[in-house]
Amino acid sequence: MSPLSSLPLVLLSISTILLSFPFNIDGLSTQTCPSYPTCGSVDIRYPFWLIDPSHNTTTSNCGYPGLGLSCGNTSKPPILHLSNDNDHYVTNINYKLATLTLVNVDFYGVPCPQPRHNLTLDDAHLFSFTKNDANLTFFLHCSRAPQLDGGFEPAFLSCIQNGSRTYATLKNLSVLGSSWSLVCKDSIVLSSVGKGVEESGLPQNFGYLLSTGFELHWTTPVDCARCADSGGECLHVKGSFSGCLCDNGEIRFYNCMNTGTIRFGLSLSLSLPPLFFSGLVLVCEINWS
Ligand SMILES: *[C@@H]1O[C@H](CO)[C@@H](O)[C@H](O)[C@H]1NC(C)=O
Ligand SMILES: *[C@@H]1O[C@H](CO)[C@@H](O)[C@H](O)[C@H]1NC(C)=O
Ligand SMILES: *[C@@H]1O[C@H](CO)[C@@H](O)[C@H](O)[C@H]1NC(C)=O
Numbered sequence: 333m334s335p336l337s338s339l340p341l342v343l344l345s346i347s348t349i350l351l352s353f354p355f356n357i358d359g360l361s362t363q364t365c366p367s368y369p370t371c372g373s374v375d376i377r378y379p380f381w382l383i384d385p386s387h388n389t390t391t392s393n394c395g396y397p398g399l400g401l402s403c404g405n406t407s408k409p410p411i412l413h414l415s416n417d418n419d420h421y422v423t424n425i426n427y428k429l430a431t432l433t434l435v436n437v438d439f440y441g442v443p444c445p446q447p448r449h450n451l452t453l454d455d456a457h458l459f460s461f462t463k464n465d466a467n468l469t470f471f472l473h474c475s476r477a478p479q480l481d482g483g484f485e486p487a488f489l490s491c492i493q494n495g496s497r498t499y500a501t502l503k504n505l506s507v508l509g510s511s512w513s514l515v516c517k518d519s520i521v522l523s524s525v526g527k528g529v530e531e532s533g534l535p536q537n538f539g540y541l542l543s544t545g546f547e548l549h550w551t552t553p554v555d556c557a558r559c560a561d562s563g564g565e566c567l568h569v570k571g572s573f574s575g576c577l578c579d580n581g582e583i584r585f586y587n588c589m590n591t592g593t594i595r596f597g598l599s600l601s602l603s604l605p606p607l608f609f610s611g612l613v614l615v616c617e618i619n620w621s
C-alpha cells in the first residue's frame with residue numbers, strides 16, 4: 333500500500349476518533365443549549381441567545397450569530413441590535429413561524445415618535461419582511477405640503493414640531509414621484525404591521541403604528557443548515573459556525589449524522605483555545621457514501 337493510498341484511511345480513523353468523543357467548547361459546560369429567564373415576558377431560547385456582557389467574545393454560544401439579544405432591564409423586552417442606527421425591542425417571538433416583532437427603542441411607548449433613520453436590514457440573509465408589514469413613508473423638514481404624483485397630498489403630522497413640517501403616507505414611495513424633494517429635505521421609509529389604519533387617520537395613529545412595530549422572518553444560516561437538518565443545534569463563535577450540539581449532548585464538528593459526508597475543520601485556535609490541535613489549519617472532507 334503506497335503512503336498516498338493509505339491517507340484516506342488515516343483521515344478516516346482520525347475522524348472516527350474525533351466523532352466518537354464529544355469535545356468541549358470554552359464556556360459551554362452544559363450538554364444542552366441554555367434556557368434563559370424571560371426578559372420583559374419574552375421567552376428567549378434557541379436559535380436566540382442572550383449576550384452576556386461580562387463574557388469574552390471568544391465564548392461559544394448556542395444559536396444563530398445574528399440573533400443575540402441583550403436584556404438590560406428584565407422588566408423591558410430584550411433588545412436586538414439590527415444595524416448601527418437601529419436598536420429594537422423584541423416584543424414577540426413566534427418560534428413556530430420563525431418570526432419576531434421589533435419596535436425601534438426610540439418609538440417604544442412614545443405617542444409622537446420622531447423618525448430619524450431609514451430602517452435597514454444589515455443581515456439581509458438572515459431576515460426578511462413578512463406579508464404583514466406595510467411601509468410608512470415620511471417626508472421630513474418640509475416647508476409646506478409636498479404635492480405627490482396624481483395631486484395626492486400626504487398627511488401632516490402636526491405633533492412633530494421642529495421648525496419644519498413632517499408628512500407621512502402609507503402609499504408606496506415608488507409611485508409617488510420625486511416632486512416632494514422640492515419642498516422637503518429628506519424621506520424615510522419604515523415598516524409597521526399596524527392594521528386598519530387609514531391614510532386619513534395617520535396624524536393620530538402613526539405613533540401607534542410605529543410603537544406596534546414590524547415583523548421579520550428569520551432563516552437558518554447557510555453554514556448551520558446541515559447541523560439543523562440533522563436535528564442538531566448550531567454553536568457559533570465570533571459570528572462563525574463552530575459546532576453542532578446533538579440530542580445526546582455531544583458536540584460534533586459538522587452535523588449529527590454518522591454516515592454520509594463528514595467534514596471537520598481544525599482552525600488556528602485563536603477563537604477556540606481548548607481544541608485538540610493548534611497552529612495548523614487543516615480542513616478535511618471525507619465522503620464515504
Ligand atoms: C476576557 O479576556 C481577558 C483577556 O484575555 C481576560 O483577562 C479576562 O479574564 C477574560 N474574562 C472572562 C470573563 O473570561
Ligand atoms: C427598568 O424598567 C422599568 C420600567 O420602565 C423602570 O421602572 C425601571 O426603573 C428600570 N430599571 C432600571 C434598572 O433601569
Ligand atoms: C417596503 O419597502 C421595501 C424596501 O424599502 C420593499 O422591499 C418592500 O417590498 C416594501 N413593502 C411593501 C409592502 O410595499
Ligand SMILES: *[C@@H]1O[C@H](CO)[C@@H](O)[C@H](O)[C@H]1NC(C)=O
Nearest residue numbers: 446447448473493494495496
Ligand atoms: C430638530 O431639527 C434639527 C435640525 O434638523 C435636528 O438636528 C434636531 O435633532 C431636531 N430635534 C428634534 C427633537 O427632532
Ligand SMILES: *[C@@H]1O[C@H](CO)[C@@H](O)[C@H](O)[C@H]1NC(C)=O
Nearest residue numbers: 466467502503504505506507
Ligand atoms: C412597492 O414598491 C416596491 C418597489 O417597487 C414593490 O416591490 C412593492 O411590491 C410595492 N408594494 C405595494 C404594496 O405596491
Ligand SMILES: *[C@@H]1O[C@H](CO)[C@@H](O)[C@H](O)[C@H]1NC(C)=O
Nearest residue numbers: 448449450451518519520521
Ligand atoms: C432613506 O432612504 C431613501 C431611499 O433609499 C433615501 O432617499 C433617503 O435619503 C434616506 N433617508 C435618510 C434620512 O437616510
